Amino acid sequence: MKSMHHQNYPLDNRNSFALAATAKDIYLLNSLQQLQQLATSLPEHFYILGGGSNTLFIEDYQGTVICPEFKGIAVTETDADYKLHVASGENWHQLVQHCLANNMPGLENLALIPGNCGAAPIQNIGAYGVEFADICDYVDWFEFSSHKVRRLSKAECLFAYRDSIFKNSLKNKGVICAVGISLKKQWLPVLKYQGLNTLGEKPTPKQVFDKVIAIRQSKLPDPDILPNAGSFFKNPIVDKASYQALVKQYPMMPAYPQVNGKMKLAAGWLIDQCQLKGASVGGAAVHKLQALVLINENNASGQDIIALARLVKQTVKNKFQVNIEPEVRFITHCGEQQIEDIG
Ligand SMILES: Cc1cc2nc3c(=O)[nH]c(=O)nc-3n(C[C@H](O)[C@H](O)[C@H](O)COP(=O)(O)OP(=O)(O)OC[C@H]3O[C@@H](n4cnc5c(N)ncnc54)[C@H](O)[C@@H]3O)c2cc1C
Incomplete structure (x- = not known):
């Protein structure tokens, strides 16, 4: 079977945040042979895409999207x-x-x-x-x-x-x-x-x-109704001393012991304590009921989401001195980038 190659391909239906972006090239692969063939002249810039539920296309991607669609x-x-x-x-x-x-x-x-x-x-x-x-x-x-x-x-x-x-x-x-x-x-x-x-x-x-x-x-918005990427941030893991300082100040703070003596904190709780539920930038918002979920409320642009994510990250940092890192992957025109590096 021939792999399907398309150009300037819309990705709106291939990312659960429903961001309007295109891929310069995309390969929809149905077999290992097709993947092997593509690998013989692998494009310099590529992104491997599954269902797109953990991927944010911030803008049109100028590289090649590779979709392994193998079944069985x-x-x-x-x-x-x-x-x-x-x-x-x-x-x-x-x-x-x-x-x-x-x-x-x-x-x-x-x-x-x-x-x-x-x-x-x-x-x-x-x-x-x-x-x-x-x-x-x-x-x-x-x-x-x-x-x-x-x-x-x-x-x-x-x-x-x-x-x-x-x-x-x-x-x-x-x-x-x-x-x-x-x-x-x-x-x-x-x-x-x-x-x-x-x-x-x-x-x-x-x-x-x-x-x-x-x-x-009951807890998470359905991406088909309210586009989102699930938990936007990972739960931060802090060392014992930081945890002890924090729990002294916030005795109700949820935390889960890790194998190495560190503690995992609940990113949703930290965001909630900053009163950020419902906060918005342009068309992007923090979900009103679930602080860990950012949503595409009203035709959000990639820049809206970046600005909102930075606002949340910085507010949590200011209040708790804890860094929360995105769980989602950001894809800009040139490929995957960390939120700190996006211009
Ligand atoms: C409403 C909602 C709820 C969610 N709940 C949870 C949850 O409870 N727990 C949880 O862990 N996650 C959760 N997620 C996140 C997400 O569903 C998972 O991370 C999921 O595994 C992503 O799958 P995907 O195919 O959509 O990945 P994509 O977003 O397409 O890709 C994710 C990463 O995997 C890479 N990738 C994808 N396929 C391949 C492949 N075949 N080979 C190599 N690399 C590949 C991509 O390059 C990218 O880096 C949730 C997301 C949403 C929208």
């Missing part, structure tokens, strides 16, 4: 596990539904996270006490330099909170083609997260799935 879910089993091999272009939430419908529970806490399966390992998606690393077996990754698919074990992926090797040393060096997922046949619900512990001791997987969806729908 294969299941094998051992005595203890279901083993899934899932192509990167599959939709994540549809995978969760597929597993549930076929009596392979284990993904229900990660229901309703938008985007494609190929992006799941990038920031190690997580919600309601489960993260991708918990169910990951391997990641198949096409390396541009060797033109070969390498299989990285879970350990090799270096998963951490919203982080992996793919955001660091392997960034822009290849494309995730498929993920391997392992689901225990002896299913144990994960109910530690507040809101799920009301389900009793022995809920069914469907009950957990339904509850996660109900909580998410």
Whole structure:
């Protein structure tokens, strides 16, 4: 099958913030062969795009967007596990539904996270006490330099909170083609997260799935109705001394211990304490009910979002001396840039 190459391609429907931007070139790839072919003359500037739910196109992108749209879910089993091999272009939430419908529970806490399966390992998606690393077996990754698919074990992926090797040393060096997922046949619900512990001791997987969806729908705006990119900022991790100074001043401040003695703070709480819910710049706003979510309220421009994100970041810094970093990726005309570097 021929890969589809388009020029000056509208991206409005390919980013959940619904920003009006175009890509100078885009390749919609359906097979590994097409990816291999593209890699023989890889453009100098490119961005790999999944579902666009963690990507903000601040302006028209002058490079090449590469969309791996590979499809397919294969299941094998051992005595203890279901083993899934899932192509990167599959939709994540549809995978969760597929597993549930076929009596392979284990993904229900990660229901309703938008985007494609190929992006799941990038920031190690997580919600309601489960993260991708918990169910990951391997990641198949096409390396541009060797033109070969390498299989990285879970350990090799270096998963951490919203982080992996793919955001660091392997960034822009290849494309995730498929993920391997392992689901225990002896299913144990994960109910530690507040809101799920009301389900009793022995809920069914469907009950957990339904509850996660109900909580998410009550808390997060639907991007199809109010365009957004989910949590805009990562929860900041601070050292013990900073935490102790802060908690003295703000005894009600939520915080979660990390393995290394550090503490993870709730970015949403910090933003809320700055009275920023509903704050807006141009068409971009902080959601009125969920401080961690920035929304495209009224035809926001990329510049509106940058200005609002900077306002939020600086206000939190001034009040708490804590740096909050965006979870979303900013793409300007020349490619991905950190918020501090955007002109
Ligand atoms: C309403 C809403 C709720 C959300 N809730 C959560 C949540 O609960 N937990 C959570 O962790 N995230 C959440 N997110 C963020 C987002 O859904 C995830 O980060 C998701 O994995 C992004 O998938 P995507 O395909 O849309 O990625 P994109 O935005 O297309 O890409 C994200 C990054 O992955 C890279 N990438 C994508 N595909 C590939 C590939 N095949 N190979 C190599 N690199 C690739 C891109 O270059 C980019 O750097 C939410 C977003 C929204 C809009």
